[in-house]
Amino acid sequence: MRMNRRAALAGGVAAATVGPGVLRAQTPVRLRQGVDALTATSDDVAAFGEAVRLMKRRNDRLSWANQTRIHHRQAQHNNSLFLPWHRQQLLHLEQIVARLTGHERFAMPYWDWQEHRYLPDWVTDRDSPLYERDRERGVETLDFAAARWAESPYTARLAADDFATFCGRQPRGMGMVEGYGHNHIHQLIGGAMKHPRTSAQDPMFWLHHSNVDRVWATWHGARGKDLYPPEWTAMTVSGFVDPDGREVGALPVGGTLETRPLGYDYDRLYPFPVFSVPQPGPPGATRRIPTGGRSWTMRAEAAGGGRMSLTLPDEAVARMRDADDTLVIAGEGAVAYASEAGLEDRSLEVRMTAGGRERSLGSSPTFVHLPDPGEGHRGHGGPYVLPFRFGEEVLNLLAAGDGPAAVTVFAEDLAPELGRPDARAAWMELTLTLTETRWT
Known part of the structure; x- marks a missing residue:
């Protein structure tokens, strides 16, 4: 790939601000592409690899290690700021890559585990600067679309989820996109990716979060524009560095909602707008x-x-x-555990049991953000809160037997060889709504 060194020396990407922290769109808008359209010699892949190599040699604020520290110390998880915070970190890294390599149009590729299924070979090649040795054994040949967790139907419903269900809650409570699709991939890739304190050191972190951001962009186009609470858009996110290595001040969430004003777009939005099968009705x-x-x-x-x-x-x-197809079932709930080291390397398993049988209502490996000892963190602390939900899919389970029905959660230990005590459960809540309807 031919790099524009003159542009790099002159300042690379121009990212001016309009008002407090709202980035002005670059011209033309940079296009984030899926990994299936790229090879090891594609401009964006080559630029990312060169930037990683250069950043790993630095020991200043533009170093690769500093990006890992920023995520460990500043990232927002387990609340509604998860999506805007990670959008801004990814955006600022793109600007750093552009500056260091001179590739002004650099846009982070995205990796969609459902569509692309396998990791791209240019991140599993041991000679690639995008290779990370600390990953799960055998991940190079793993079919992610068929793996545990990644098959979950609870990732998100992009045409139906409301704000809190999709984005999360304040001060504690992750949305469906964080608790399921996001957490699944961190656990399946494994190694450094399993924990917030190390995850950003793996280049796959950035390709994964580019896709998470794409999921948000899809939901935003279908649902989000009229659903954001004013008190949420008035909040800020912070902790980033610009291409000059300077700390960036607090950025308003309201200036983070649209991708094109931030200077980028996607080649296509998420191809699975609804994760559930459409409900059949009477003819006509x-x-x-x-x-x-x-x-x-x-x-x-x-x-x-x-x-x-x-x-x-x-x-x-x-x-x-006794239900027929006129009954609408909506179960919306959450489970909470103590947010501590003992919750790491677990999978929260939410199940409905009835008549001696059971059905999964959600299965999520934990991604627990623990600050350094003695170091406070805005947005951390408090319980780890995972949402779950169910609908008409539980009817077959209930119809199979008599007696009571219950929703149960437990924290499966993914490292049982360590002989650890149970994770500490805190509380569980559920709102069940049954709506009588008629078809028209």
Whole structure:
């Protein structure tokens, strides 16, 4: 790839600001492409590799190690700032790559585990600067679309999720895109990727987060524009460095929502707008009109150990067992565990049990952000909160037997050879809404 050294010496990418921290769009807009369209010699791949090589030789604020520290100390997880914070870190790294290599149009490629399935060979080649030796053994040949966790239907519903379900909650509570699709890939790639304190050292971190950002861009186009709470858009994210190595001040979340004003776009948005199968109706019917319903809210506090359970109301279970296609089921819940080292290398398993059988309602490997000892962190602390949900897919389970139904969660130990005590459960809550409808 031919690098524009003159541009690099002259200052590379021009990224002016309009107002406090809102980046002005570059012309033309940089295009982030899927890894399937790129090879080891593609401009963006070559520039990324060259920048990683150069940054690993530095010991200043533009070093590769500093990007890892920034993510460890400053990144937002387990709350609604997860998406805007990571968008800004990725955007600032793109500007650093452009400056160091002279490739002014550099845009971070994205890796979509459902579409691309395998890691690109230009990150698994041991001679590539994008190779990371600290990854899970055998990951080079892993089919991610068929792997544990990555098959989950709970990643996101891009045409239906509301703000809190998709983006997360304040001050604690991750959204579906963070708790499932994001966490799945960190665990499956493994090694450095498993923990926030080291994950950004693997170049796959950046390709993965480019795709997470693409998922947000897809949801934003379908749902987000009118759903962002004003108090959320007024918040700020911080902790970044610019291409000159200077610390960047607090950036408003409201200036982070659109990609094109930030100077980039995607070659195509996420191809799976809904992760659930469309609900069938009577011939000629197109939608269901609500005619009534009822809602129940339940909460359980942990009684010690790592397992919690909520028993569903008998009345609700009886109605679901008698359901036809006019009943809409919406179960929205969350589970919380103590956010501590003992929760690392676990998988939170949420299941519904009835009649001696069970069905998964969510399976998520943990990604626990622990600050350095004695070091405070805005956005860290408090419980680790994972959402879960269910709908009509539980009807077959309920119809298979009589008796009570319950939702249970436990923290599976992914490193049982260590003989660790159980993770500490905190609480579990669920709102179950049954809506009577008619088809039209």
